Amino acid sequence: MSKTVEAYFAAFNAGDIEAMLACVAEDVAHHVNEGQVRRGKAAFGEFCAHMSRCYQEELTDMVIFAAEGGTRAAAEYIVNGTYLATDSGLPEANGQSYRLPAGSFFSLEGDKISRVVTYYNLADWVAQVSR
Template sequence: MERPSPQALALATLRAYYDALNRHDPVAAVALLDEDVVHEVNQGPREVGRAAFLEFLQRMEACYSEHLSDFRFLCAQDGSHAAAEYTVVGEYIANDIGMPPAQGQRYRMPGAAFFTLRDGRIRRVSDHYNLQEWFSQVAQA
């Protein structure tokens, strides 16, 4: 059986990662990460390691109900770097640290992430979205 190209392996890993997030299965998402994964939280701290990433995802699951769609992926031919752009459709369901009170506010906005990968494992995730736009949508609800 022919081994997939590094680019195909990286793209399959990203699809599996986002499939896990959309299934609301943080454990499956974290299983695709390198042990020492670096997570650059949107407008937040840099976190290192699977345990920190799992804690982040569990907090997200508790506070937000989100579905990601309309994916567009870019990937280096050697599979070492990739980017994803998508649409976030969500509901703010429970108060999150440092955020306004949750009252079931709904939002829809673009999001993106940049990745470093090696051997089918995600080594770095850098999440990006417009926090001011999120605040604006949550305030209007």
């Protein structure tokens, strides 16, 4: 199922939220770094739209790992971003750029992602955009 994960990341890099949503299950569980679990495709779509307003990001240096049987996958990558609009509770945005290592873990059911977990070092990001 790494094809589904590859399609998900290609859609992310293209800024294509609809294509990202096509990769996830209706009841997707989204575990975001430093946040609450969001459940369902609608909540995931709202999160993606919010992120697109506040951040412009491209993922590079990606390595995708897939478990035998196709039910789990993981990815390691670099987030290359620009902080576009101030996000609630975070430093003020003024177009700061950042580069941050990150990773994601996935559960898959059939050809859909049923769980997304994303990790990065928030303190590192805050330090980069606060300079």
